Amino acid sequence: MNPLNKPPRAAALLGYAGLLPFVxxxxxxxxxxxxxxxxxxxxxxxxxxxxxxxxxIQWGLALGPGRAGASERMAIGVLPSLLAWxxxxxxxxxxxxxxxxxxxxxxxxxxxxxxxxxxxxYLGLRTRLTLAVLLxxxxxxxxxxxxx
Numbered sequence: 110m111n112p113l114n115k116p117p118r119a120a121a122l123l124g125y126a127g128l129l130p131f132v133x134x135x136x137x138x139x140x141x142x143x144x145x146x147x148x149x150x151x152x153x154x155x156x157x158x159x160x161x162x163x164x165x166i167q168w169g170l171a172l173g174p175g176r177a178g179a180s181e182r183m184a185i186g187v188l189p190s191l192l193a194w195x196x197x198x199x200x201x202x203x204x205x206x207x208x209x210x211x212x213x214x215x216x217x218x219x220x221x222x223x224x225x226x227x228x229x230x231y232l233g234l235r236t237r238l239t240l241a242v243l244l245x246x247x248x249x250x251x252x253x254x255x256x257x
Contacts, residue, residue: 116230124238130155131245139252149201152249156208157193159242163215164189170226182223189215202253209246212239 116124130151137148167186171179192211196204216239219232226232 114230114233116234120230121234124234127159128238128241128245131242135245135248135252138249139255141252141255149249149253152245153196153201153204153208156205156212156242156246157196160193160196160208160211160215161190163212164193167223178223185215185218185223202250205246205249205253209243209250212242212246215239 134148134152134155138145138152142148164186167182170176171182171186176182189211192207196207196211199207216236219226219235
């Protein structure tokens, strides 16, 4: 791996540690935790918070001097917060599905539409983390459908 594409140790550790609530809650949902409502609530609330956080990153990237595409990046940066808020109002399956769509859509936009992201390591780390998050969403949805 190119050293410029390797995330700093702190970014990688914190990013991967941030997966723990997704993994634990998804597995609890799938394993039919005794109080099924709690892991579902944890999963949805944490997913909404992280999706909104990712939108905030777009604002941060847009605020630097002379950033290309700053207006588009700010506009896109608002959408994850709106989707996250809407997910909090939906039934569990709808919420988890909407959050998954939001994570996937934002990653797709970052990879294929947005201006170059600096630092160079961000997009690789972000892609790996989002794929893990989407896997957790699939596990959680599968757990919901087996409990219904």
